[in-house]
Amino acid sequence: MTKGMRENLVSYTFLAPFLLVFVIFLAYPVFYSAWISLHKTTIYTSWYYPFSEMKFAGFENYTSLLLDFELWWSFFLTICYGFLTIPTGIFLSLLLAVLLDNKLKGKSFFRSAFFLPNVLDLFVVGVIWILIFAPEFGLLDILLKKIGLGAESGPVFEKGLLGNAWTCLPAIAVAMVLKGAGFGMILFLTAIQNISQSVYEAADIDGAGWWHKFRHITIPLVKPIILFMVITGTISCLTAFTEVYAMTINTGGPTANPFGHSLRAANLLGYHLYRNFQDAYYGKAAALSFIILAFASLISWINIRIIQPRRK
Amino acid sequence: MDKCKRLALSSALYLALFMGAMIVLLPIFWMVITACKQPGKAFEFKFWPKPTVLQGACLPLATVPQDGSAAFTLEYDPALYPKMPFARQVTAAGEFNGWDKTKTPLQFDGQVWRITLTQLKPLKYEYKFVVNDTNWTPDRARDPEGDGNSVIVLQPGENANKVLADQTKLVGNRLQFQINRPQAKILQIRLASQKDVIPLTQDAKGIWCGEAEIKPEDKLEYSIEQPQTFSEAWHELYTLNNFKKIIAAPDFPFGRFFFNSLIVASLSGLLTVILCTMAGYAFAKKDFFLKGTLFMILMSTMMIPGMIFMVPQYAIVTNLDWINTYMGMIVPHLANIFGLFLLRQHISIIPHSLFEAAIIDGASEWQIFRYIVIPQSFPIMVTLFLMTFVSQWGNFLWQLIVNTPDSDCRTLPVGLALFKGQYAQDWEVIMAGSCFSILPIAFLFLIAQRYFIEGMTKGAIKE
Amino acid sequence: MAGVRFENVGKIYYDKEKKTEVAAVRNFDLAIQDKEFVVFVGPSGCGKTTSLRMIAGLEEITSGKLYIGEQIVNDVLPKDRDIAMVFQNYALYPHLTVRENMGFSLKLRGIPKAEIAQKVLHVAGILRLNDYLDRLPKQLSGGQCQRVAIGRAIIREPRVFLFDEPLSNLDAKMRVDMRVELAKLHKQLNATIVYVTHDQIEAMTLADRIVVMNNGSIQQVGTPLDLYNHPTNAFVGRFIGSPAMNQMKAQVVVEANVVYLVAKDVKIPMNGQKANILRQHANETVLFGIRPHDLIPSREPGNRFALMRLLDVIEPIGNESFAYFSINGEEEKMWVAHCEGASPVAEGEQAAIVVNLENIHVFSLDETLLA
Structure with a gap:
């Protein structure tokens, strides 16, 4: 056996377990999903093995999804959700990073405190926020009443923030931004601390003020982090599910009435996918996966173009 | 002057950071506080117990029936439930003091199943009807929107109960009572039908005693002035019973769920680390057929959002009969490509000569892996383990869909999400359950945050 | 073993x-x-x-x-x-x-x-x-x-x-x-x-x-x-050798039955066995080398063959010295000579650099040894 063959054999032995799982659960599913998306479940489909007896449907799943106003509503909501969470998230993380970028005592305490919510179970955190946003007796209502907002009795927000079609999505966004800010903060902090101190010293000598240093040194140097956060933020918005499930108690939020359609006010794409899945429209769910993937690719491409126009 | 300015600036900074930290950590604090509150106090805006002097209160007591204690009638009207008109037997299930379901069954009078329970202490009770011993049926009359769990609260609340319940006794048509509140300064009791206050005397032990003639359906009113001790006030607000309740809840196998979460998260972490380290070693230090192509394929898969794989992965898991199994929850996420790159990156900076030295020293491939790769990449393996552990602990969506609602393999968050049962309306108990999901991870993070932060920043900075 | x-x-x-x-x-x-x-x-x-x-x-x-x-x-x-x-x-x-x-x-x-x-x-x-x-x-x-x-x-x-x-x-x-x-x-x-x-x-x-x-x-x-x-x-x-061997290209010239290596104003006579070999390569360009130890700066060359050169730099090591001089006036082409103890000629002065003709190594242009 030659050395090359031996090396191949050894390498593939080490790779085998990983590749096995990869092929079965990541590579094959891409094709399998395409197959599923062209089929649909019927009343004859077995309850226990629905995927073995699906009926060929052509592009029906795609057309019915794309022609349904609900998908575009979900898409619109998802875009809104993205605009609510991503810029605020970046702003908040950058602010925290700048505040923590000094020789403050107890800095590591604050760093841990801000980062901690990131690692916590999203579902449970969502449920806690229900408690905070609850009408009349929720923490938020009580605090607002303490500072003299709202009527003497009764809730400050009718039905609570999560029960109102206009405020439901922003309320979810607030909870998620507060949960995720620490992650961005760590990234920015690492990037800022990697900037050589001498660059700032040179700027000091040139007479640059705090703002100038921030605007012309810090921002350009953390730009890759911003791009990273925008792209990962986009993807997490497009696949947002658990927060909606938890905070709307698996309803998709209160009813809204855009253009005469009765739809849910927090029915984000990811959640929409889950609902199709939950109702056993597996073909539609698979088709929706590909539509989401298309949206994700499109938006990521636009992001890269906007933030780094000269990048090739 | 300059010093003053700097001091003011840093104080302002501290204040801002402190406020920020409080807001960010608010859900955790709120969860813990709520979990420790007495039942029913979740929504009361009280955190620090204030020993109060109960004063001049004039609270209505329970309606005093002839036998001297509260009574309640449970009614079940089959006509309201067209689905089960032929139910032959209906029983009530629930928690009532001293009520033995077998000895005192519901009576059917041709239209309504009914039972009247007497001698109940004023308390909060829950009950449900069981039709043919299999299905819960909601008590629509009381709870038109509800999920089957009916709640009744017998006045007065717990506190008054402590004062009065055990000590009231009906002798003939006279009501005798003893009130065990030695600290109370002024204690007045009267019956609603009478204007005069019943005179009370305090005996040697400090117990107030008195008696009065009573008519049926009369009401007892009292007013009291009594300083409360701090500990009394504390226990009025806080308790650890919620934790006990969730652990011991008969319809919520908490221990099982917690164990499942632990198993799924740690096995996922362990296996992911093993797979990624082996594959990472091959990619970092070996040269093999199709290495570049394979690398490209893996790389491009990393860009695809995980949710895209949900449907086909579910289909595969279904076809493999892995629904409701640990396998179904763990295996599909083992090929962690991010982890592979993390390990590959780390292993590729181990000096090549170390491997050659080991080869010359006579190490086999496996021994190189065992004695060089693992010790050298151990810290990053710990990082990957912790990251996988945390993400699988909270991988709600996947665990939700591969478990049917009656699965034995439900993890804690899924269990909480599908929480139906005795305490489903008790926020204090739900939050106690949530604590068991949140606090272990928070603790793990605090003792090992170096590893977390390293792993997360490495992934991003590389991009 | x-x-x-x-x-x-x-x-x-x-x-x-x-x-x-x-x-x-x-x-x-x-x-x-x-x-x-x-x-x-x-x-x-x-x-x-x-x-x-x-x-x-x-x-x-x-x-x-x-x-x-x-x-x-x-x-x-x-x-x-x-x-x-x-x-x-x-x-x-x-x-x-x-x-x-x-x-x-x-x-x-x-x-x-x-x-x-x-x-x-x-x-x-x-x-x-x-x-x-x-x-x-x-x-x-x-x-x-x-x-x-x-x-x-x-x-x-x-x-x-x-x-x-x-x-x-x-x-x-x-x-x-x-x-x-x-x-x-x-x-x-x-x-x-x-x-x-x-x-x-x-x-x-x-x-x-x-x-x-x-x-x-x-x-x-x-x-x-x-x-x-x-x-x-x-x-x-x-x-091999430190400082390295001094090497230069030169023309093999036979004048009056004597073999010389000639490069611009350097003209080194060869004798003995080496001269006989080189005679067959007359008028060819060759590469020759002399180790620093075979170049000895002195005031009095006596009847030995010597090159008269200005010493640019002298590096005294203690027990020995190295003298650097430019050969053929090209600044970048410095040769090194060696003597025991201190150099007899000071920096910047004209010295007679005695060449040990026995140890001249002559190579062809493709670097193989000729003599």
């Missing part, structure tokens, strides 16, 4: 970026005797390390045969070749103590712990490492690290020791100390050693025989003095 024999060994790399094949080692023929200390020397990229790694089995052999003892080892795995190697960057296992590092190979072979412990102590005694046995490599100095690496090699009692530039990561003083120690060790172990270095002083001081390599092929094999006195080509002449 055993010898190592290369039979027409070649190594061809495939350069993935340039998509071409690169020959790292060509037509390598060499027989290393048992218990011999052989040094491969050459500039970086000359193939010396590749050759060493072929002995170790870390590089595959593309063509030819390699013997260790009487066995062909082309397809034998490194662990079965019974060789030990010391690396340039020590390659100590960072997570193991000195003791464990040295005992690692024995542990892999399943040798009982007590025996390992005893051997480690023995080797540590030889290398004066007894006080450091429980330290980790990062707590040791460079020299100590290298001693551990050597200890790791000798504990195995292999047939052949391979050293890959073991001293180049050490500072100058430590390098001299370790060099002496290695020389002592070789006597003590009485083992076959193949040693790679780019430092010709190490090569000269340590080797029984030196193999000079350039561009993947052997230039000359011989004892240190052999190489110094009789380089078989211009490259070896330049490479």
